[in-house]
Amino acid sequence: MTAVQAFLDRVHDLARLGSIQGHLGWDRETLMPRKGAAARSDVLAWLAAESHRRMVAEEFGTLLESVRDEAQHDPDLAATVREMTRRRDRAVLLPEAFVSEFARTRSLAQGAWQDARAASDFPAFAPHLETLLSMTKERVRLLGHEGPTYDALLDEYEIGSTMADYDPMFAELKAHLVPLLARITESSAAQHLPALPEGARFPVADQIAFCERVSRTMGFDFEAGRMDASAHPFSAGLWPGDTRFTTRFDETDPFSCLYAVMHETGHALYEQGLPDAFQRTPRGEAISLGVHESQSRFWENQIGRTEAFWSVVGPWFRDAFPDAPALDAAAMNLIANKVEPGFIRVEADEVTYNLHIMLRYEIEKQMFEGNLTIAELPQVWNTMMEEWFGLEVKEDRLGCLQDIHWSMGAFGYFPTYTLGNLYAAQLLEAMSGDLGDMDTLVRGGDWSAPLTWLKSRIHERGSLLLPPALIEEATGSPPTAAAFLRYIEGKYSRLYGL
Amino acid sequence: MTAVQAFLDRVHDLARLGSIQGHLGWDRETLMPRKGAAARSDVLAWLAAESHRRMVAEEFGTLLESVRDEAQHDPDLAATVREMTRRRDRAVLLPEAFVSEFARTRSLAQGAWQDARAASDFPAFAPHLETLLSMTKERVRLLGHEGPTYDALLDEYEIGSTMADYDPMFAELKAHLVPLLARITESSAAQHLPALPEGARFPVADQIAFCERVSRTMGFDFEAGRMDASAHPFSAGLWPGDTRFTTRFDETDPFSCLYAVMHETGHALYEQGLPDAFQRTPRGEAISLGVHESQSRFWENQIGRTEAFWSVVGPWFRDAFPDAPALDAAAMNLIANKVEPGFIRVEADEVTYNLHIMLRYEIEKQMFEGNLTIAELPQVWNTMMEEWFGLEVKEDRLGCLQDIHWSMGAFGYFPTYTLGNLYAAQLLEAMSGDLGDMDTLVRGGDWSAPLTWLKSRIHERGSLLLPPALIEEATGSPPTAAAFLRYIEGKYSRLYGL
Numbered sequence: 002m003t004a005v006q007a008f009l010d011r012v013h014d015l016a017r018l019g020s021i022q023g024h025l026g027w028d029r030e031t032l033m034p035r036k037g038a039a040a041r042s043d044v045l046a047w048l049a050a051e052s053h054r055r056m057v058a059e060e061f062g063t064l065l066e067s068v069r070d071e072a073q074h075d076p077d078l079a080a081t082v083r084e085m086t087r088r089r090d091r092a093v094l095l096p097e098a099f100v101s102e103f104a105r106t107r108s109l110a111q112g113a114w115q116d117a118r119a120a121s122d123f124p125a126f127a128p129h130l131e132t133l134l135s136m137t138k139e140r141v142r143l144l145g146h147e148g149p150t151y152d153a154l155l156d157e158y159e160i161g162s163t164m165a166d167y168d169p170m171f172a173e174l175k176a177h178l179v180p181l182l183a184r185i186t187e188s189s190a191a192q193h194l195p196a197l198p199e200g201a202r203f204p205v206a207d208q209i210a211f212c213e214r215v216s217r218t219m220g221f222d223f224e225a226g227r228m229d230a231s232a233h234p235f236s237a238g239l240w241p242g243d244t245r246f247t248t249r250f251d252e253t254d255p256f257s258c259l260y261a262v263m264h265e266t267g268h269a270l271y272e273q274g275l276p277d278a279f280q281r282t283p284r285g286e287a288i289s290l291g292v293h294e295s296q297s298r299f300w301e302n303q304i305g306r307t308e309a310f311w312s313v314v315g316p317w318f319r320d321a322f323p324d325a326p327a328l329d330a331a332a333m334n335l336i337a338n339k340v341e342p343g344f345i346r347v348e349a350d351e352v353t354y355n356l357h358i359m360l361r362y363e364i365e366k367q368m369f370e371g372n373l374t375i376a377e378l379p380q381v382w383n384t385m386m387e388e389w390f391g392l393e394v395k396e397d398r399l400g401c402l403q404d405i406h407w408s409m410g411a412f413g414y415f416p417t418y419t420l421g422n423l424y425a426a427q428l429l430e431a432m433s434g435d436l437g438d439m440d441t442l443v444r445g446g447d448w449s450a451p452l453t454w455l456k457s458r459i460h461e462r463g464s465l466l467l468p469p470a471l472i473e474e475a476t477g478s479p480p481t482a483a484a485f486l487r488y489i490e491g492k493y494s495r496l497y498g499l
Numbered sequence: 500m501t502a503v504q505a506f507l508d509r510v511h512d513l514a515r516l517g518s519i520q521g522h523l524g525w526d527r528e529t530l531m532p533r534k535g536a537a538a539r540s541d542v543l544a545w546l547a548a549e550s551h552r553r554m555v556a557e558e559f560g561t562l563l564e565s566v567r568d569e570a571q572h573d574p575d576l577a578a579t580v581r582e583m584t585r586r587r588d589r590a591v592l593l594p595e596a597f598v599s600e601f602a603r604t605r606s607l608a609q610g611a612w613q614d615a616r617a618a619s620d621f622p623a624f625a626p627h628l629e630t631l632l633s634m635t636k637e638r639v640r641l642l643g644h645e646g647p648t649y650d651a652l653l654d655e656y657e658i659g660s661t662m663a664d665y666d667p668m669f670a671e672l673k674a675h676l677v678p679l680l681a682r683i684t685e686s687s688a689a690q691h692l693p694a695l696p697e698g699a700r701f702p703v704a705d706q707i708a709f710c711e712r713v714s715r716t717m718g719f720d721f722e723a724g725r726m727d728a729s730a731h732p733f734s735a736g737l738w739p740g741d742t743r744f745t746t747r748f749d750e751t752d753p754f755s756c757l758y759a760v761m762h763e764t765g766h767a768l769y770e771q772g773l774p775d776a777f778q779r780t781p782r783g784e785a786i787s788l789g790v791h792e793s794q795s796r797f798w799e800n801q802i803g804r805t806e807a808f809w810s811v812v813g814p815w816f817r818d819a820f821p822d823a824p825a826l827d828a829a830a831m832n833l834i835a836n837k838v839e840p841g842f843i844r845v846e847a848d849e850v851t852y853n854l855h856i857m858l859r860y861e862i863e864k865q866m867f868e869g870n871l872t873i874a875e876l877p878q879v880w881n882t883m884m885e886e887w888f889g890l891e892v893k894e895d896r897l898g899c900l901q902d903i904h905w906s907m908g909a910f911g912y913f914p915t916y917t918l919g920n921l922y923a924a925q926l927l928e929a930m931s932g933d934l935g936d937m938d939t940l941v942r943g944g945d946w947s948a949p950l951t952w953l954k955s956r957i958h959e960r961g962s963l964l965l966p967p968a969l970i971e972e973a974t975g976s977p978p979t980a981a982a983f984l985r986y987i988e989g990k991y992s993r994l995y996g997l
Contacts, residue, residue: 014545017541017542017545020538020542021519021523021542024522024523024526025519025522028522028526032725033741034721034722034723034724034725034740034741035722036720036722036723036740036741037723037737037738037739037740037741038740039739039740040518040738040739040740040741040778041738041741043515044515044518044519044738047512047515222534223532224532224533224534225532225534225535226532227530227532240535240538240539240542241535241537241538242532242534242535242536242537242538243531243532243534243535243538243539280538
């Protein structure tokens with residue numbers, strides 16, 4: 002056996018352990034009965050320790066070193082070596098007991114969050130969050146990071162990103178989005194938006210049928226994946242040939258489920274489009290959360306929230322919900338693009354969405370770089386919601402309990418959503434240059450061209466390139482906020498007649 | 500750390516790996532998209548090799564030896580040591596590559612069986628069965644078993660059982676059941692059985708609600724488990740606090756789902772009743788398939804197929820299916836106990852059920868001790884069905900493709916079902932001695948007394964005693980067919996006025 006084969010064998014083993022952890026995590030969010038929580042946390046902690054042990058094993062370190070030369074002439078192998086090095090360099094700094102305990106803590110916290118969110122009971126979740134926060138700080142300390150703790154976390158979710166990148170980006174966005182929001186809410190169009198009738202019901206079974214049709218038309222292969230329900234929609238490329246996403250249902254609002262499905266299908270198409278030839282290696286994995294989010298936001302917003310889209314799916318909507326009023330594509334699209342400060346990030350329009358992210362970013366900065374305590378979190382959140390959105394949060398389930406991320410110990414994750422929005426707009430511009438007018442294309446009802454474009458430029462590249470290089474290769478320019486600002490100003494000026 | 504702690508740590512690790520395999524197997528049967536089959540088989544093969552490596556590791560062997568003395572004074576530890584010794588003694592005779600390949604073959608065969616059964620396409624499944632058969636023979640050869648191959652397989656599913664035990668048992672049963680069947684089918688009562696009206700529909704959602712109510716009343720804790728759907732109903736105690744069973748639905752026949760649910764709930768109650776104190780060790784596991792089957796058959800038949808049962812659930816049935824005709828408990832019970840030679844084992848009445856088992860037993864004997872080839876299997880099956888049941892099998896999905904077991908490589912498993920029937924009848928007699936008239940008790944609607952009785956005498960004993968000793972301890976007599984024959988003759992003579 003060659004050194005490369007021996008190295009890849011061990012990489013495959015780590016990927017299998019990762020898939021098992023992913024699968025048991027997916028099951029916990031979708032199916033697990035509540036009394037299964039302790040055993041699930043036990044085995045996830047055990048698996049984390051098992052993975053850690055294999056990662057830090059000297060033998061694996063030696064194998065990793067032994068393939069470096071060969072990787073210089075093989076860019077695919079180089080991507081895998083680069084990623085394994087990054088992961089191993091971190092892992093060797095963490096004691097196994099810490100890794101295992103952190104996994105157990107995260108697993109238990111997610112169950113506690115589900116219950117706390119359902120009951121809108123922040124104090125029930127607070128001790129878990131407290132532990133996660135202090136373990137996260139301890140983790141950064143163990144990693145020997147120099148500089149601000151929060152930078153270390155940001156880098157973890159989007160390699161190379163720091164507050165020095167995000168602060169000006171968010172400032173630029175805020176400078177444009179806040180006035181745009183004001184112009185929209187003061188516009189006369191905003192006073193006369195169409196709406197679905199009060200009290201209309203959209204049965205879950207019909208929502209499932211409608212949304213599966215949309216997902217299938219986007220290109221999701223249901224023979225290689227599933228759609229299920231969970232408290233917080235998510236997507237997971239669990240195994241080669243088995244990618245799963247979830248949604249949730251509100252019988253009074255069919256848009257909530259539809260756009261969750263389009264969003265998660267966007268993620269899932271990335272997973273289904275990853276190159277088979279590099280299964281179970283980093284080369285064959287998605288490169289980053291920011292890029293992942295560009296895929297979900299592209300389908301959700303740039304395809305899904307257009308009049309062209311509604312001209313195709315409007316008839317399907319009326320098939321699924323024969324009792325719903327017959328609104329035309331323009332009206333449905335206006336409803337789908339209603340700009341309004343709201344409580345829930347995942348249901349936010351594109352103008353306010355990034356303000357939700359900024360709010361979380363500012364709070365996380367205060368958690369790690371300031372003095373914000375967990376006990377103060379609800380009040381700080383609610384004060385910011387009042388100041389930024391003019392909304393009074395009366396229940397924490399509509400406030401600081403709404404997102405799953407902190408219960409996963411994922412601090413520093415949120416800003417990747419905004420990166421995804423920026424990347425998506427830049428991809429849309431480049432795609433239009435190649436494929437022609439996107440509205441015409443979407444209206445045609447065959448959406449395979451954008452998927453094929455994304456597949457060759459993003460999906461199949463896996464982790465070959467780091468995010469900025471990948472975006473530049475795909476679009477011809479390094480990532481900036483310019484395309485997003487053009488997109489959002491143009492789209493909403495047209496929609497609201499500004 | 501003491502030697503016992505070190506030993507149990509490794510036992511726990513093996514149990515975790517077993518639970519992971521069980522969970523991924525459960526998911527394959529219930530949820531996995533078809534294109535996930537290759538990766539699932541890959542990881543199950545990998546996990547089998549991983550377990551095998553830990554089981555045969557010299558260090559584990561040394562630990563196992565080091566706790567033998569202590570086990571002499573600790574019956575709980577002794578049960579775990581006894582079981583681990585039995586498993587390890589076998590494992591060390593099998594090469595890791597064989598274990599892994601066998602796991603992969605089984606996993607792929609189960610997918611192939613599902614498709615072949617749906618399409619009634621035996622030739623599509625035959626190559627898989629061929630491989631499983633030859634690998635099973637090879638496995639017995641590797642284990643160095645002396646004597647007939649089939650005895651080695653029988654022993655695997657019920658420790659100590661051989662053809663020398665089963666041949667006379669089946670002969671005794673056949674001598675009673677064949678004449679009983681003839682008396683029943685020739686009786687005038689058999690000509691005038693009530694029936695549900697032709698063409699009546701029982702919607703799946705209503706069947707779910709009705710069956711969950713029955714399962715809950717039996718004592719299944721839905722906070723510590725789930726009910727799902729699969730091609731072949733099964734039950735699996737996946738994790739501490741997480742026991743899952745499945746059923747299947749036929750909208751024209753609500754009895755099919757109901758009795759599958761009662762059967763699988765019986766298994767699941769055993770799993771939920773296992774002692775928490777011995778989690779993740781053999782001491783805390785169910786002792787055998789035969790005993791497991793006694794629990795499922797007890798609830799399905801001895802509780803579920805009684806007039807007393809229908810006097811309780813009849814009103815629930817009418818709640819769930821308001822369009823169904825209002826039949827009284829006696830009529831519903833006659834329908835539920837209709838004796839009739841049929842194609843499908845899991846839907847068979849109690850009189851013909853064991854004939855289905857005998858048919859499989861005879862065929863397996865011919866596979867391992869005679870010259871029966873896989874190609875001849877459908878014809879041999881169909882000829883026996885004609886001779887024994889007077890039925891012509893026109894589709895293999897109603898014949899030799901109906902059961903999942905062979906696709907799991909589980910040859911020698913079927914006879915444990917008959918053992919279960921015998922144990923169940925013996926348990927019922929003993930239970931009646933303790934609790935009084937069972938009909939009165941069941942009619943009262945509170946079924947916690949039989950569950951409590953079974954919990955203390957069977958469930959909580961885990962693997963402390965081998966099956967014959969466990970049954971003798973629970974009932975006061977060693978296991979025989981006598982109680983079953985008394986039960987079946989008495990019940991069906993009454994029902995059919997013989």
